[in-house]
Amino acid sequence: MSEATPILEARSLVKILGGNRVLENVSLDIGRGRVKVLIGPSGAGKSTLLQCLNFLIPPDSGHILLEGREVEKTSKRELCAFRQQVGMIFQDFNLFDHLSALENVRVALMKVKGMSKLEATERAVAELKRVGLADKATLYPANLSGGQKQRVAIARALAMDPKVMLLDEPTSALDPELIGEVLTVIRDLAQAGMTMILATHQISFSASLADEFIFMERGRIVEQGSPADLLARGAQSRTQAFCSKISELTGESGQSGQSGESGQSGESGQSGESGKAGAERRL
Amino acid sequence: MSMPYLEFLRGELGPGLLDGLWVSLVVIAPSALLGGLIGLTAGVLRVYGPRPVRWLTECYVSLFRGTPLVVQVFFWYFALPYIRVGGHGIVLDPIPAAILSFALCSGAYQSEYIRGGLNSIKRGQIRAALALGMTTRQAVTSVVLPQAFRRALPGCGNEIIYLIKYSSLASIITVNELTGTATTIAKNSWRNIEVFCTLGVFYLLLVTVATGLLRLLENSLSVPGFERPQS
Ligand SMILES: Nc1ncnc2c1ncn2[C@@H]1O[C@H](COP(=O)(O)OP(=O)(O)O)[C@@H](O)[C@H]1O
Ligand SMILES: [Mg+2]
Numbered sequence: 358m359s360e361a362t363p364i365l366e367a368r369s370l371v372k373i374l375g376g377n378r379v380l381e382n383v384s385l386d387i388g389r390g391r392v393k394v395l396i397g398p399s400g401a402g403k404s405t406l407l408q409c410l411n412f413l414i415p416p417d418s419g420h421i422l423l424e425g426r427e428v429e430k431t432s433k434r435e436l437c438a439f440r441q442q443v444g445m446i447f448q449d450f451n452l453f454d455h456l457s458a459l460e461n462v463r464v465a466l467m468k469v470k471g472m473s474k475l476e477a478t479e480r481a482v483a484e485l486k487r488v489g490l491a492d493k494a495t496l497y498p499a500n501l502s503g504g505q506k507q508r509v510a511i512a513r514a515l516a517m518d519p520k521v522m523l524l525d526e527p528t529s530a531l532d533p534e535l536i537g538e539v540l541t542v543i544r545d546l547a548q549a550g551m552t553m554i555l556a557t558h559q560i561s562f563s564a565s566l567a568d569e570f571i572f573m574e575r576g577r578i579v580e581q582g583s584p585a586d587l588l589a590r591g592a593q594s595r596t597q598a599f600c601s602k603i604s605e606l607t608g609e610s611g612q613s614g615q616s617g618e619s620g621q622s623g624e625s626g627q628s629g630e631s632g633k634a635g636a637e638r639r640l
Numbered sequence: 641m642s643m644p645y646l647e648f649l650r651g652e653l654g655p656g657l658l659d660g661l662w663v664s665l666v667v668i669a670p671s672a673l674l675g676g677l678i679g680l681t682a683g684v685l686r687v688y689g690p691r692p693v694r695w696l697t698e699c700y701v702s703l704f705r706g707t708p709l710v711v712q713v714f715f716w717y718f719a720l721p722y723i724r725v726g727g728h729g730i731v732l733d734p735i736p737a738a739i740l741s742f743a744l745c746s747g748a749y750q751s752e753y754i755r756g757g758l759n760s761i762k763r764g765q766i767r768a769a770l771a772l773g774m775t776t777r778q779a780v781t782s783v784v785l786p787q788a789f790r791r792a793l794p795g796c797g798n799e800i801i802y803l804i805k806y807s808s809l810a811s812i813i814t815v816n817e818l819t820g821t822a823t824t825i826a827k828n829s830w831r832n833i834e835v836f837c838t839l840g841v842f843y844l845l846l847v848t849v850a851t852g853l854l855r856l857l858e859n860s861l862s863v864p865g866f867e868r869p870q871s
Pocket of ligand 2: 400403404405525526
């Protein structure tokens, strides 16, 4: 594999949901160690795109390549092997509620990677330590704060040794005072060289991290470029208009929890609207 | 009305009911086990099965919840022999007929609790499991079922308690379990009050023991977030 081969590449993804073209010919690729940030109003298709990238939502057409090799989505075995290499973090954590933090991290190591319990436990402990939760290993999700749950979810994904991580608004469901601890973990990851595609409304945080901003609207990528270029004063970019709207309304703290999930269903009928209006409604 | 109660209990009623108790257990234990298995299978199929299978299991549940158990017992015992398959009727002995009736009926109810348990597990956890590289089967067996089972357990336990009580229906197809034996003793001795009160105590003890065992199971599976609801 040449140095320039992207780790993950998506070509012309199309997804139609309930008659809506939720993804309209979306292509993107990401090289080793890069961080790309997806931004855009709720309903733009960010979550759908991220879930198409690991076939949790199978795209209606298009191709996905891991390190230059196309993923054969009809082969269940290949899909499972592919997904192991693509870590996914969800807005609402999705921890396994009946398992302790340690068991959450360990279960796929044993079931999927076939590790022994001992080996898996060691690895899980190490990953929990990495996200600062060594002392919470025995706690169950019911007894963890939102920020701690999301960090366990990150540890769980990292334990699989993914080549790339997809993060879907990892802090949007968190109380404001818990956002920081999760962002710190994400920043550490980026600095350690993890390849990441991150959907977020944390503009200034992600601007400091991202190699590229990708602005999505109504299922399309409408702008992409370095955060510096897109956010430059007088850049006249859609990205900048959107971001200044967010900072105006939230004082740069990003959007609060509820808007993500609840916003989606309401968005479906209004594809005719201008994106700006959509963004305003959302915020 | 000569013999005092204790003597009657020791000499005739007690040994009789103990024999009956044994037969009751022979009916109840396999019914509960089989009913649990049927309920689990039907519950999973009702939620995850392909559409035609889902429809079939729905029909099964409606049928067995919608008709009186006595009718079902009569059907398996008295009607089945008249249904000719390749010239042969299927004749069931009383005990197998009772077990079949109870297991099928119990399974229909159990599947309700299992289904409720399965539906209470958020889809997101399945997505997370798949995203880690698990197969759908692994996601269901190691993420969904253990949680659904915990959520379903109180309901399923209740159903087993019901089963203990409706196992008395086996007496109407000549199974000499607790109730059948008690009826015979009552007829012969004319001591109805003592016989049926004692019979009641036997069922009460049976139910108490079963409740205790179920509670032990629930406690051993209890984790934060899945505690038994305080009653
Ligand atoms: N299952 C579905 N059926 C119909 N429309 C859907 C479904 N899921 C998502 N959508 C629509 O797809 C669009 C994109 O949603 P999503 O990817 O969640 O956006 P984002 O993550 O950017 O907020 C929204 O308009 C949403 O209403
Ligand atoms: Mg989203």
